[in-house]
Amino acid sequence: MGVVYKAEDMRLQRVVALKFLPEDLARDAERRQRLWREARAAAQVTHPNGCRLYDIAEEDGRLMLVMEFIEGESLAQRIAREPIPVRQTAQIMLGILSVLEAFHKSGIVHRDLKPDNILLAADGVKVLDFGVAKHVAADAGANPDAAVTAMTMPGEFLGTPRYASPEQFRGEAVDARSDIFSVGAIAFEMLTGKPPFRGNTFGEIAHSVLHVPPPALVGSPAIATMGRIVHRALAQLPQERYENAESMAEDVRAALLLEGIDTQAQAQALRRLIVLPFRLLRPSNEIQFLCYSLPEAISISLAELRNLTVRSSLAAARYESEVPDFQKIGKEAEVDVVLTGALLPVGEQLRLTTQLVEAPSGTLLWSHSSQATVRELLELHDDLVRRVVEALLPSLSAGEHEVLRQDRPANPTAYRLYLQANEAGRKWENLQEAMNLYEECLQLDPKYAAAWARLGRVRWLWDKYNFGSQEGLSAAENAFQRALALNPDLSLTHDLYTHLQVDQGRTLDALRRLLQRARVRPNDAELFSGLGHVSRYCGLLRLALIAHQEARRLDPQIATSVNHTYFMMGEYAKALEHSSGDYGYGEAMTLAMLGRQEEAVTALRKYELAKPWRLGQLYLTSLRALLEGNREESLEASGALMKATFRDPEGIYYLARQLSFLGAREEALETLQRAVEHGFFCYPAMVRDPWLDGLRGNEEFSRVVSRAHDLHREAQRVFVECGGETLLGTGRDAR
Numbered sequence: 001m002g003v004v005y006k007a008e009d010m011r012l013q014r015v016v017a018l019k020f021l022p023e024d025l026a027r028d029a030e031r032r033q034r035l036w037r038e039a040r041a042a043a044q045v046t047h048p049n050g051c052r053l054y055d056i057a058e059e060d061g062r063l064m065l066v067m068e069f070i071e072g073e074s075l076a077q078r079i080a081r082e083p084i085p086v087r088q089t090a091q092i093m094l095g096i097l098s099v100l101e102a103f104h105k106s107g108i109v110h111r112d113l114k115p116d117n118i119l120l121a122a123d124g125v126k127v128l129d130f131g132v133a134k135h136v137a138a139d140a141g142a143n144p145d146a147a148v149t150a151m152t153m154p155g156e157f158l159g160t161p162r163y164a165s166p167e168q169f170r171g172e173a174v175d176a177r178s179d180i181f182s183v184g185a186i187a188f189e190m191l192t193g194k195p196p197f198r199g200n201t202f203g204e205i206a207h208s209v210l211h212v213p214p215p216a217l218v219g220s221p222a223i224a225t226m227g228r229i230v231h232r233a234l235a236q237l238p239q240e241r242y243e244n245a246e247s248m249a250e251d252v253r254a255a256l257l258l259e260g261i262d263t264q265a266q267a268q269a270l271r272r273l274i275v276l277p278f279r280l281l282r283p284s285n286e287i288q289f290l291c292y293s294l295p296e297a298i299s300i301s302l303a304e305l306r307n308l309t310v311r312s313s314l315a316a317a318r319y320e321s322e323v324p325d326f327q328k329i330g331k332e333a334e335v336d337v338v339l340t341g342a343l344l345p346v347g348e349q350l351r352l353t354t355q356l357v358e359a360p361s362g363t364l365l366w367s368h369s370s371q372a373t374v375r376e377l378l379e380l381h382d383d384l385v386r387r388v389v390e391a392l393l394p395s396l397s398a399g400e401h402e403v404l405r406q407d408r409p410a411n412p413t414a415y416r417l418y419l420q421a422n423e424a425g426r427k428w429e430n431l432q433e434a435m436n437l438y439e440e441c442l443q444l445d446p447k448y449a450a451a452w453a454r455l456g457r458v459r460w461l462w463d464k465y466n467f468g469s470q471e472g473l474s475a476a477e478n479a480f481q482r483a484l485a486l487n488p489d490l491s492l493t494h495d496l497y498t499h500l501q502v503d504q505g506r507t508l509d510a511l512r513r514l515l516q517r518a519r520v521r522p523n524d525a526e527l528f529s530g531l532g533h534v535s536r537y538c539g540l541l542r543l544a545l546i547a548h549q550e551a552r553r554l555d556p557q558i559a560t561s562v563n564h565t566y567f568m569m570g571e572y573a574k575a576l577e578h579s580s581g582d583y584g585y586g587e588a589m590t591l592a593m594l595g596r597q598e599e600a601v602t603a604l605r606k607y608e609l610a611k612p613w614r615l616g617q618l619y620l621t622s623l624r625a626l627l628e629g630n631r632e633e634s635l636e637a638s639g640a641l642m643k644a645t646f647r648d649p650e651g652i653y654y655l656a657r658q659l660s661f662l663g664a665r666e667e668a669l670e671t672l673q674r675a676v677e678h679g680f681f682c683y684p685a686m687v688r689d690p691w692l693d694g695l696r697g698n699e700e701f702s703r704v705v706s707r708a709h710d711l712h713r714e715a716q717r718v719f720v721e722c723g724g725e726t727l728l729g730t731g732r733d734a735r
Helices: 029-044 075-081 086-105 144-149 176-192 202-211 221-233 245-255 290-302 313-317 326-333 374-392 398-406 412-424 428-444 449-464 470-486 491-503 507-520 525-537 541-554 562-568 572-577 585-593 597-609 614-628 631-643 649-661 665-677 683-688 690-695 699-721 724-728
Strands: 003-009 014-020 053-059 062-068 072-074 118-121 124-127 271-275 308-310 337-346 349-358 364-372
Touching: 072 075, 075 118, 075 176, 086 118, 086 124, 086 176, 086 221, 086 245, 176 221, 176 245, 221 245, 221 541, 271 290, 271 313, 271 326, 271 374, 290 308, 290 313, 290 337, 290 374, 290 412, 326 337, 337 374, 349 374, 364 374, 374 412, 412 428, 412 449, 428 449, 449 470, 449 491, 470 491, 491 507, 491 525, 507 525, 507 699, 525 541, 525 562, 525 649, 541 562, 562 572, 562 585, 572 585, 585 597, 585 614, 597 614, 614 631, 614 649, 631 649, 631 665, 649 665, 649 690, 665 690, 665 699, 683 699, 699 724
Parallel strands: 271 308, 271 337
Antiparallel strands: 003 014, 014 062, 053 062, 072 118, 118 124, 337 349, 349 364
């Protein structure tokens, strides 16, 4: 809206910048008002990172601002050359946030932050052009929204679309958090060299901003932390962003202390891929198992690549029976690319047609048809992985190519058995069949690490919910150890191993392994989901929340146990909000803690009718009877649970608090001690849990809680020892 000249102030003998309205707009009342508004905003706040205003004058009816002249290049010019290293990016962000904090405290929102409006001068960062700024505090009382929107002409979009906040596109009120969004967009572009929201037209960019979250950033711990800062700043809802510029600056300053802040490697935006279940074009019992298991195997192979995040097969299964709607999949699964396929039996062979498609646009990247026998599935798998990699990651290193080849089965028949076992393992009633198929596969290829990992999972599940035997745990452990010995870096093994470790009471071992693993696999959503689970067992509740948030940042549809984390924190409303997917016990317990017993009982009766596995039924019955006041029935179900060999330390803790509530002190103390001994030592929950109040003051209770406290402190030590503070950029808060 302005024309800027370099000029000399003859009286004071200094170089200045003169900003005029263009001649054709010189007498436009709205444009003149904006120039006055910019002058008032600049005059109201003096800050070293802002451009100083010397005067406002009028010459021949044309307004002009007399401003500080600043030597330097724009941030847009700097980004155009190459991405900016993370330390320099952080320092530039701090300069921007510092001046924004000063303006925001005066009630001024910029509304048009962009790289073109930021100068990199010799004496620091300078934020320019407050021509569309708003003084949001003008009528802050009766109707603050009116003050925010009064100066905007109907149908006019003020700001620059690529850096504007969602509320600007929706015509809603803006406040300081709108500028925070813009800073997040600028930071993303500094780190990667590309804007976070794609599109060439206003409509395309608007759709991206409103519906397509930007991909996660990967690199060193410092880059990963900066990625989390950017992701929070770019949240769709203002209340999910930083409340103010200073709180964002605090996190940026913390990132400056992290490992990798001086790395020369730039942050990279993860390509996000989902491999949908293949459609079977003609019924065939012989190849039915490939519809799910082949795409899943391809997903697992591709997930080993550092700059590619692959949605889980569970997330992909949601679109199993649909004709692909790439706009819907792109929005819901937050992916850029979709691999689809169709299978057709042709005599003794099968024909596979696959397509790699961009989302949400539906642009076809490539289409390929191949024909093979069932014995040639391994070649099909390798060919598809290669084609995806060539399209998405053409500059893959030799080491990454080696990673793709590392866990390849030596025997085609073993691979077919592996896929058949994976299909069988999807259903509880087929676990025994899956176990047999994995064992047959491993007889043919005993060096196939993925098959050992899968066998370990199936052995653990089958034994846990049927026998709870030490022999079953040992057999599962042996399978996982074989997998780790063959390929210690296989993500599949690490992701599946976590729950077995905690069931064995080796919670601290699991915490140490997952923290160390996070350095190697910062884009593994399953790993962070597991870290959240284990951290809660250790009482590191803040870390558990951070791990959940990181898992959801990497994969918005991943299942986590964050509802139990909120429960242990005493934040029952949030626990209820996140309880979907629970088999019913967690939801009902949370309702009870909110004083909504009738709703809890109704929910429990509904879930009991669904007839879950026997031990799950006992948990539901014990809680429902307790809430109904039927003490004997609740104690009977609790007694059956205490006699079971079921290994679930957190489940045992829930049982202990129920027994305490019922006044069965001896049984409650015995059960609580068992929970701690088996690896659940969430000390903060034990301190605050009101259902344990009946045990407080008892010497045995004090000893048990003291033991939980000791283990909790050991977990804090492990967290620090493994570099958790640096790795996750959490400081002491995570502890």
